[in-house]
Amino acid sequence: MNTSDKLKILADAAKYDASCSSSGSTRKADNKGIGNAANSGICHSWSADGRCVSLLKILMSNECVYDCSYCLSRRSNNLERATFTPEEIADLTINFYLRNYIEGLFLSSAVFASPETTMGSMVEVCRLLRQKHRFNGYIHLKVIPGSSQELVRQAGFLADRLSVNIELPSEDSLKLLAPQKTKKSIIAPMQQIGEDHSGFQRERKKSRNAPSFCPAGQTTQMIVGASAESDFRILTLTENLYSKIRLKRVYYSAYIAVNETPQLPALNTAPPLIREHRLYQADWLLRFYRFQADEILSLAFPHLDERIDPKAAWALRNFDLFPLDINRASYEELLRIPGVGVTSAQRIINTRRVTAIREQDLKKIGMVLKRAKYFISINGRCIAGSGIPHHHLVAAMCKAEQPSTKKLLQHSRQLRLF
Template sequence: MSDRIRKKLAILADAAKYDVSCSSSGSNRKNTNKGLGDSSASGICHTYTEDGRCVSLLKILLTNHCIYDCAFCVSRKSNDVQRAAFTVEEVVDLTMNFYRRNYIEGLFLSSGIFKNADFTMERLVRIVKKLRLEHKFNGYIHLKTIPGASQELLTEAGLYADRMSINLEMPTEAGLKLLAPDKSHEDVKKPLDFIQNSIVRYKEEKKILRHSPKFVPAGQSTQMVIGATPETDMEIMYSADAYYKNYDLKRVYYSGYIPISYDSRMPIIGSQPPLLRENRLYQTDWLMRFYGFDVSEILNPKNPHLDIDIDPKLAWALRNMEYFPIDVNTADYKMILRVPGIGVGSAKKIVEARKFGKLRSDQLQRIGISWNRAKHFIRCADSIFQLNSPDAFKVKSSILTKGNSKYLKIPQNQLTLF
């Protein structure tokens, strides 16, 4: 690798690190005709698939030149940073050379917008076409959608990329206008809608035409910056819920705001992003996607913010103690999922195991539930602990003060219920 390419790589890989929507789950592109790579093969580092495999992706920008001046972005046109741009051939060569050396198994490619949306998107499409058609590369490719790009280019990109994503940037339109007045959520909704409709259309065609091509097989995702604008947790998650439902997104990513450089439009916070809040948002997202919770059960006008000291599942249970305790030997799967300390895998094991006899506490612990939390909300065959008159404050206090609790340890006199 030449010094010139190495310098470009250092600049454009560093600029790409702020985009957290780097995921490789959901694709099953196979290797054919003795090509290189296989997006369903096991990986080595950097990002995780749905089944827990770790996959490495070359994560870069095509360029950090940009015509926009978004206050939160390191690549904004007014920011005094060193600029660089790859050529199409340079990105293709880097990807192939890194793959052959077993450094990576796929590519995450984004870009600043230079000249206009179509000019930028056309170059991104040329890169993925060269990889697929000329180099027979069958590894994973995650391609960023450029807002404002033509439908023709989006269609072409979708035929070669495994996943596409476009950043929502801020959770609300008001927040976006505050920090990026040249952008709007409508510019994001249009390509999301077009790509989602195309995914559905190609799937229908596949039922009729056996050799109909795949179109964005791993679906779409988006990203929000959290903490740069004053939205409540409720506003953030209601926005995420709407995008999940309207555009069938695979993931919404929540990126804690990092003060990159001074801008009078941005809030003054410490050097660390709001990681605990970010984590609580991801936990809420998980409850919505895998645990059957409606977002309004977790966040609503009465409870617009997530608890800092406990996770959202426990917080919901403490606010709804009238549902507990449940009998794990008779309760349905959906209710077992709502018990703090019982995950999806454990809930499935409980439902299967109880077919062969009533479950006791020792069996539940061997299944893998978090007994110190779950015991407050369940009954089993040998239950001694009976929660006949549940006291949410006492339950919360007990959980937080347990020596092995994963929750924050705080003094008793600082405990609050909601």
């Protein structure tokens, strides 16, 4: 099989991995090598189902010795298999890079032979690129759970970003759907990367000659909808990954049914794209809006409302805290108002230092008034008036959804018809 045939198979197999954002690494070109890593990172394109696909987003191999129920590349599926050599991937990357097709490499793999052999080959790709070809562009490398600490460390010195896929939100689901994987084998390399990342960052503050370790941090990906965990469970896990292991991003991937298996949704089940979208919104609240997972959801309300975004849903559940006076509310309180983002909250604080805010200033500040007006007051007067029934507020929040979310909602409703 030639390289082009392998590329066709292994680029297609990589499209199910959603964690390919390349933000966070900046490295200027030097005189010794070629290329540079910029914040924009890998060139992205978007597949028909809305997923991010990069031209050189590939698997090293799809010849898997594991048999995860949810995966197309699992051992028991009868499909065309291929494996690249490290030299082939390094040559492809360099050639695509020189032709300006790509700005970096996103490399993942099925487990061929063993986790150690697979990881060893992936690290070799990075070594060839960095040391033989003097490639200075962006590299995002998947870490194979079960590989040795030494290989994970080598990967961290060569790649910009590492990620270990957590795959499923609980150990029970792993046992059921991916029995060769364990929570321990996934969490251990995450912890190691987190500790090494912080350790080498500290070293670099003391000395600029200290080596750089995984400068763009680590991410993970979780499949949503293949197993029974609630959104509350998923968000609590996410919160722990951010706070305890200092992950840069958690990516959610709506489960696409590719195998007929009794433990999984049927083949004709549509991917839960709205749920994925709401989880990303809730994730945003955790990272930028100072929310805790148990404020967004609870055991009593374990699922995100698909009709409205999680911040509006929280505000409606806690309507007794509103309206907030726009001239008196703290920065933390402003962040809780639907229609007020991080930038507009900061603008409100800055403007108030000079002058009181008037109703006609609100749009200029960047507030989304069609959402915010129900939750704010100026000089004791609620902008939208008082005594509005709850169901009207819910309807108003649904109506005020972003056009992209409306499209997604419409699309998912249409899918359900069939």
